[in-house]
Amino acid sequence: MTDSRDSHVTLITGGSSGIGAAAARQLIRQGGRVAVTGRDRGRLERFADGVTGELGAAARPLALPGDASDNGAVEAAVEATVKEFGRLDAVVANAGFATPDGLAGGHPDDWREMVLTNVLGPALLIRAALPALRETRGRIVLVGSVAGHVFTEGNLYGATKWAVTALAENTRLMVTRDGVGVTLIAPGRVETAFWDGIGGPPEGHMLTADQLADSLVWAVNQPSGVDVNSVIVRPIGQPV
Numbered sequence: 068m069t070d071s072r073d074s075h076v077t078l079i080t081g082g083s084s085g086i087g088a089a090a091a092r093q094l095i096r097q098g099g100r101v102a103v104t105g106r107d108r109g110r111l112e113r114f115a116d117g118v119t120g121e122l123g124a125a126a127r128p129l130a131l132p133g134d135a136s137d138n139g140a141v142e143a144a145v146e147a148t149v150k151e152f153g154r155l156d157a158v159v160a161n162a163g164f165a166t167p168d169g170l171a172g173g174h175p176d177d178w179r180e181m182v183l184t185n186v187l188g189p190a191l192l193i194r195a196a197l198p199a200l201r202e203t204r205g206r207i208v209l210v211g212s213v214a215g216h217v218f219t220e221g222n223l224y225g226a227t228k229w230a231v232t233a234l235a236e237n238t239r240l241m242v243t244r245d246g247v248g249v250t251l252i253a254p255g256r257v258e259t260a261f262w263d264g265i266g267g268p269p270e271g272h273m274l275t276a277d278q279l280a281d282s283l284v285w286a287v288n289q290p291s292g293v294d295v296n297s298v299i300v301r302p303i304g305q306p307v
Contacts, residue, residue, distance in 0.1 A: 075099040076152040077287055078144060080135045080192060081162030082128070083107065083114040085259035086210065089280035090159060092118060094287065095126045102129035102148040104140075104162070135162035135188035136180075138195075145195040155199035157206045157287045160189035160231075164261065169221030178223055185227035186234070193238055197247070204246035208286045209235045211253040213299060217307050228253075232297075239296060248294040250286040254279050255301035272304045 077094050081087045082103025091101045095118060105111045111130040119127040129151050133140030149155050163185045166177045189209050200207065215228030235251035242249065258273040282300050289295055 074152070075156045075287075076101075076148065076154050077157040077159060078102045078104070078148045078155060078192075078196065079159040079161055080104045080141075080144075080188065082159075083111045083130070085261065086254070086257060086276045086279050086283070087159070087161040088114055089276040090161070090283040090287075091128055092121075093277075093280050093284045095122060095128065097284075097288075100129075100152045102131055102144065102151070104131045104133050104135060104144050106132065106134050108132040134184075135160075136183035136191070138191050141188075141191040142195045145192075145199065149199050154203055155196060155205060156203045157208065158192055158196045158200070159208045159210065159283060159287070160192045161210045161283075162188050163210065163227075165224035170223055171221055181224065182227055185224070186230045189231060189234055193234075197242065200242075200247050201245045204291060206248040206250065206287060206289065207238060207242070208250045208252060208283055209238075210283070211235065211251050213253055213255045213301060213305075213307070215253055216299065235297070239294070243294065246291075248289060250289070250295050251297045252279075252282050252286060253297070253299045254282075255299075255305045272302045274300065274302045 079087045079091055082091050083105040091103050094101050111132055115128050115130040131144045131147055133144055166173055166181050193207060209231055211231040212228035214225035215232040219225045235249055239249040256273045257279050259276050282298055
């Protein structure tokens with residue numbers, strides 16, 4: 068493991084499980100330093116303990132409990148990451164979820180939390196991290212969805228991911244002159260706990276969290292001066 072002050076530093080929201088955790092592990096195995104956020108303190112600590120047990124104390128990720136849609140928590144996470152590791156090279160806006168209903172049903176309170184997490188959360192992360200990323204000429208990775216590129220009947224979750232698609236390009240236009248890269252990773256069906264609250268996974272082949280994390284880590288690791296802007300990743304057999 069390289070010295071933390073010289074290693075590549077990444078902050079991942081929603082990083083204690085699923086795609087975020089898989090990406091964190093891959094980056095740490097490469098010698099990078101990683102901070103992860105999440106609302107469940109216990110889950111964060113279990114993830115950090117697991118990485119420590121697997122890769123050693125020097126590999127332990129910085130676990131930062133907090134809500135991705137809370138501005139104070141996001142600003143504090145960025146500040147803590149820079150304080151701990153001395154720099155910030157990349158952020159991954161991964162936190163997000165779906166409700167099990169469409170626009171004709173469901174509960175608006177659940178919609179509010181989803182919209183705030185999926186849309187406001189990435190915007191807050193960009194705003195908070197931008198000063199540090201300008202210093203390192205770093206990279207912003209936004210986790211969107213295939214649902215942000217295709218229309219689905221009554222799908223408010225899809226609308227939030229359409230917003231993330233637009234946010235990625237609007238952010239690129241804002242930061243490209245500063246040497247900061249922006250990549251939207253739009254996954255199709257991925258085998259994670261995402262499906263637990265929306266009736267279970269669909270039939271057919273699915274990507275694993277590690278397979279999708281490969282694309283996130285690839286985006287983070289793009290060389291300086293290269294700006295890959297949009298990547299759609301589906302499992303073989305997913306038609307739309």
